[in-house]
Amino acid sequence: MTNALYSPTTMPSDFVIALARNVRLLILDVDGVLTTGYLDYDAQGEMVKSFYVQDGLGIQLLRQMGIPIAIISGRDSKVTAARAKDLKIDFLMQGAQDKGAALKQLMIDAQVTPQQCAYMGDDVIDLPILRAVGFASSVPNGHVLAQRAAHWVSSSSGGAGAVRELAELILFAQDKLNSAYAAYLYDEQHPNLDIM
Numbered sequence: 001m002t003n004a005l006y007s008p009t010t011m012p013s014d015f016v017i018a019l020a021r022n023v024r025l026l027i028l029d030v031d032g033v034l035t036t037g038y039l040d041y042d043a044q045g046e047m048v049k050s051f052y053v054q055d056g057l058g059i060q061l062l063r064q065m066g067i068p069i070a071i072i073s074g075r076d077s078k079v080t081a082a083r084a085k086d087l088k089i090d091f092l093m094q095g096a097q098d099k100g101a102a103l104k105q106l107m108i109d110a111q112v113t114p115q116q117c118a119y120m121g122d123d124v125i126d127l128p129i130l131r132a133v134g135f136a137s138s139v140p141n142g143h144v145l146a147q148r149a150a151h152w153v154s155s156s157s158g159g160a161g162a163v164r165e166l167a168e169l170i171l172f173a174q175d176k177l178n179s180a181y182a183a184y185l186y187d188e189q190h191p192n193l194d195i196m
Helices: 014-021 053-064 078-086 099-110 124-132 144-149 162-173 177-185
Strands: 025-028 069-072 091-093 117-120 135-138
Touching: 014 135, 014 162, 025 099, 025 162, 053 069, 053 162, 053 177, 069 099, 078 091, 091 099, 099 117, 099 124, 117 124, 117 162, 124 135, 124 144, 135 144, 162 177
Parallel strands: 025 069, 025 117, 069 091, 117 135
Antiparallel strands: none
């Protein structure tokens, strides 16, 4: 299975591709996955977070290809809520200290099985979900126990392209990557230009 649009640093194993093929819901942690994990505060004590724009496009592409997105975060944050609204995240669960319980409720709400869920987490609080889902993923700057529980670890760090990498992997495994990028690659003025 090859695709010019998909060129990861290391090609995932057939096992990982098979797991990604079954994904019907992508669940993401926030701090350390959608962000670098650093928490900055302004002079008024308000939390400031930075989100990587390419991760955002990866999320949009998944949603356009029929794969909903959920966030389960242990922290309750107005910044996360604003970003989730901006990206039209399908399910947002904040303040979830028991992530295993949050996953059970989410699967009921989304009408999916554990095997149909993918999750990306970076720390020990994520272990209950990483152990439960069909496709568990982590980041290279994540805690070693989160990485050990994962089926796949991105080459990009959290907050710096890890989610985009995961999105492209899922779309590639499901033969949806070309369709996801088609609107961006086709040029009406130069229809014979081979961008791929």
